[in-house]
Amino acid sequence: MASPGKNIKMVIFDVDGVLTDGGIIIDAYGIETKKFNVKDGTGIKYLIRSGLQVAFITGRQSMVVSLRAKELGVTDVFQDAKNKMEPYEQLLAKYGLKDEDICYIGDDLPDIPVMRRAGFAAAVSNAPSEVKNAAAFVTSVAGGQGAARELAEKILKDQDKWKTILSRYQQE
Numbered sequence: 001m002a003s004p005g006k007n008i009k010m011v012i013f014d015v016d017g018v019l020t021d022g023g024i025i026i027d028a029y030g031i032e033t034k035k036f037n038v039k040d041g042t043g044i045k046y047l048i049r050s051g052l053q054v055a056f057i058t059g060r061q062s063m064v065v066s067l068r069a070k071e072l073g074v075t076d077v078f079q080d081a082k083n084k085m086e087p088y089e090q091l092l093a094k095y096g097l098k099d100e101d102i103c104y105i106g107d108d109l110p111d112i113p114v115m116r117r118a119g120f121a122a123a124v125s126n127a128p129s130e131v132k133n134a135a136a137f138v139t140s141v142a143g144g145q146g147a148a149r150e151l152a153e154k155i156l157k158d159q160d161k162w163k164t165i166l167s168r169y170q171q172e
Helices: 038-049 063-072 085-097 111-115 129-133 145-160 160-166
Strands: 009-012 053-057 076-078 102-106 120-123
Touching: 009 145, 038 053, 038 063, 038 145, 053 063, 053 085, 063 076, 063 085, 076 085, 085 102, 085 111, 102 111, 102 145, 111 120, 111 129, 145 160
Parallel strands: 009 053, 009 102, 053 076, 102 120
Antiparallel strands: none
């Protein structure tokens, strides 16, 4: 049996609850901030470096998400996506991909429709049971705690690309 991440060409991440712990901080001036895990960002960069497309689809609108995406080199960012299937379909059309080419990771009920379509669905460990039940892979850590990195490593190992990532850091 083939590894679940073997043929993935694009990884789509939900943001709040996957790339963050789900917390939203709004200061007295109405400025919203979020806490991102640096290891998750590194994992996303490894995916991009290895030739995979990466996209974000989130139900909220936040300048912080745009800034983080730009920092990581993620150009396909869909915010305020109340129906996540619409941007999902746009991504398939834009890149000429099929459902089986996609990995999607989510953490809550609005993610389930996309998870059911994607060839490889993943959920964070602290997702509700309904979300975990829709996933082929559940991370060992919670959202915002390295879940994206864990998923990235799994996919890159399934595709025999992890050794190339490691070799960059194992030179003497």
